[in-house]
Amino acid sequence: MGVPGTELPRWHAERKPAGGGPAIVVRALRKSFGPKDAVAGIDLEIGAGSLAGLVGPNGAGKTTSLSMMTGLLRPDGGQIVINGLDVWEDPVAAKAVMGVVPSEVRLFDRLSGAEMLEYAGRLRGLPTEEVRSRATQLLDVLDLKADARRLVADYSTGMRKKAALGCALIHNPSALFLDEPLEGVDPISADVIRRLLTRYVSSGSTVLFSSHVMELVEQVCDHVSIIDKGKIVATGTTDQVRGGKTLQQAFVDLVGPRATGEEGLSWLGSSSS
Amino acid sequence: MARLLVQLKLRLLTNALRSSTAAKVSFIISTSFAVLVAVGAFVSLALLRGTATSVDLTTVIFTVFAFGWLILPIFVFGLDSTLDPATLQPYPLRTRPLAVGLLAASAAGAWPVANVIGLLGVTVGLAKGGLGVLFAVLAVALQVLFCMVLARFVTTGMAGLLRSRRGRDLGVFLVIPLFALYEFFAQVVPRVAAEGEINSASFNGFDAWMRWLPPGLAAHAIKDASEGRAGTALLRLAILAAVIVALGLLWIRSLGRALVTTDTSARSSQVRNTALPLARYGRAGAVAARYWIYQRREPMSLAYWALCAVIMAAASASAIFGKQPHPAIVLTGAVFGAAFAGGFHANAIGLTGPPFVYEALALTGRRDLRAYFGGESIVLGVIAVPLLTALSFGLAAAARKPLEGVAATAVALAALGASLGMSTIFSAVAAYPMEKRAGNPMAQPASGSGGYRFSVLGNLAVTALAATPVILAAIFTTSLPEPIRAPVLLAGAAAYGFALAVLGVRIAAAAAEQKLPELYQVALRSKL
Secondary structure, X not given: OOOOOOOOOOOOOOOOOHHHOEEEEEEEEEEEEOOEEEEEEEEEEEEOOOEEEEEOXXXXXXXXXXXXXXXXXXXXXXXXXXXXXXXXXXXXXXXHOEEEEOOOOOOOOOOEHHHHHHHHHHHOOOOHXXXXXXXXXXXXXXXXXXXXXXXXXXXXXXXXXXXHHHHHHOOOOOEEEEEOOOOOOOHHHHHHHHHHHHHHXXXXXXXXXEEOOHHHHHHHOOEEEEEEOOEEEEEEEHHHHHOOOOHHHHHHHHHOOOOOOHHHOOOOOOOOO | OHHHHHXXXXXXXXXXXXXXXXXXXXXXXHHHHXXXXXXXXXXXXXXXXOOOOHHHHHHHHHHXXXXXXHHHHHHOOOOOHHHOHHHOOOOOOOHHHHXXXXXXXXXXXXXXXXXXXXXXXXXXXXXXXXXXXXXXXXXXXXXXXXXXXXXXXHHHHHHHHHHOHHHHHHHHHHHXXXXXXXXXXXXXXXXXXXXXXXXXXXXXXXXXXXXXXXXXXXXXXXXXXXXXXXXXXXXXXXXXXXXXXXXXXXXXXXXXXHHOOOOOOXXXXXXXXXXXXXXXXXXXXXXXXXXXXXXXXXXXXXXXXXXXXHHHHHHOXXXXXXXXXXXXXXXXXXXXHHHHHHHOOOOHHHHHOOOHHHHHHHOOOHHHHHHHHHHHHHHHHHHHHHHHHHHHHHHXXXXXXXXXXXXXXXXXXXXXXXXXXXXXXXXXHOOXXXXXXXXXXXXXXXXXXXXXXXXXXXXXXXXXXXXXXXXXXXXXXXXXXXXXXXXXXXXXXXXXXXXXXXXXXXXXXXXXXXXXXXXXXXXXXXXX
């Protein structure tokens, strides 16, 4: 049974995990920018039908890793396999089965929301009538129907994220990659996105997303990987990674607290101005 | 407060100077221009001494300066944080001292100083005698104060709009008349003046109505004082001062409102249709539909076409305004127009910016990329062909050689094909990130992107070279009867141009196929 209000459209076919095997496999993935190792050899395995979170501090390598996994940034080494398709050996087939919401959601802002979704679908080679039908259904589910004719330039951050999610889903991918999908999003939009993702993976599709919001990851993810300084420092089911603590605490313990520098703020909160 | 805001303005200027090499270069160029304007205005005003139209020309120059103060803050709105009341909103500030401080900040910088120095040329030109010079100094001071208050009043009133997308769009559209004006003064005025059609007598009575505007009041006060009519001069300056006070009060009210008003400029635009056009034509149709919409809705795209028309007209200026126009000049105009029609789009992926991710994820094989580049080229062709044809015939008619319109159109069609082909190739092989900087509403190559010079010059050179056979054909077939020459020339040039454009698309698709991730990274670095 789906979550009320976020029923996926009928064209979103049920996907049963193929033998329960991994949908996303990453091996020895590396990327350097000059002397800096942005990603220093990461390995990941995400099972089909999993909603997986990739968490880490700023500059840990989350966006770089997701960009390489989605064929948008050429890695220095390593292998990425999505549903049995090597992203860099067979990019045409691999890109066809994935949907992506980049971190900084920049849409074609002179298109309306409806035009944007239709464009994304038609770029994917979907028939015109089908893409229009899917766009209408997605706009409805994403609560953007009333704003379908507004220019994306006038959308709020939450509306942009939802429109980007619609673009990523319109060709019915089996793996979805989202970079900070809820950053800057209001609670109502965040709830719509969260429920849609939960419903999406229940049909056997796989989601990997990066986030800073530990509560969200803890709440919705069945698999978590913590990345720091370009390396995976913990990976497994959410329960395994947090080890009886909150995910926030487990994260801080693994990554290490940052210096606070609060010693010099003795005046703060005192009666003198 | 005044001291603090002046320090803030100076700090903003020095920080902008330190931010990048491009900013340093911009600062040096801007300061050099300010010096040129100061010297140029001073000398121009001084040279009016003794001429019959000195007061008319002084009024015109004063009005031009006021117009500059009115327009310039719209461009530098994002650059000068003291112009936006929203930056001061969080602080507990009283409006009147803040207004004085903001006026003082307006006076800081090279351009305000250049303004004062330049206008002081009236002390040598229009002013005569001690009283005249005294009134000239007073008039200049009031004129500059009027300009500053006017600029502040307008920017404060328009702050909400200028912060919004619509305001940024307005800034782009303002580029068009300013560029046209620049081309008019750079290309047309010198030619007309050289042929004696403009002289100082042309300005006789020019200020019939401008004399009642604040800049005209200042100029005429100097004249009155110089001719011994101190009372009239004083009255004119008093009226000017009253205008400044009234404007200042309106500005202070507007500032007071802006400091306690949240931004309500989030008006949005609705489109009529929800569906993309050209649905039947697959990926090429989808790309063409998106690109077509952008050509209509994106102000920068519209500005590029307008600038292209201005460049073509400016290149043909000597044929239009010369007494013995050479018809070949219209052909040169056609080459320039076509070169810039493609040249402005020679970095399509950099100009698309981060949204290119949706295209990079969907377009993978060479066939897809041909559809992508082909779709864009079709749209550019659909706009450019009628535009260049109309301009070719229009400029030929203006040059009193209407039949040359046929040859000019043929040259334009061939050159356009070459230009589109080259721009597509450059988009694939020499993409570079673009960015919008404060103070310039048009996108610029990002700092460190040296490739754009190569693209612009390369596009121009190849277009000129590729158009040469058609130019020669046009020149050597003038003896043929026009009913035969015109269709053959036009059809041949169109076919040749089309072949070049198709060749460009095929080369670009082959080049882009292996470097899509790199192209996406370029697009990602664009800040538009």
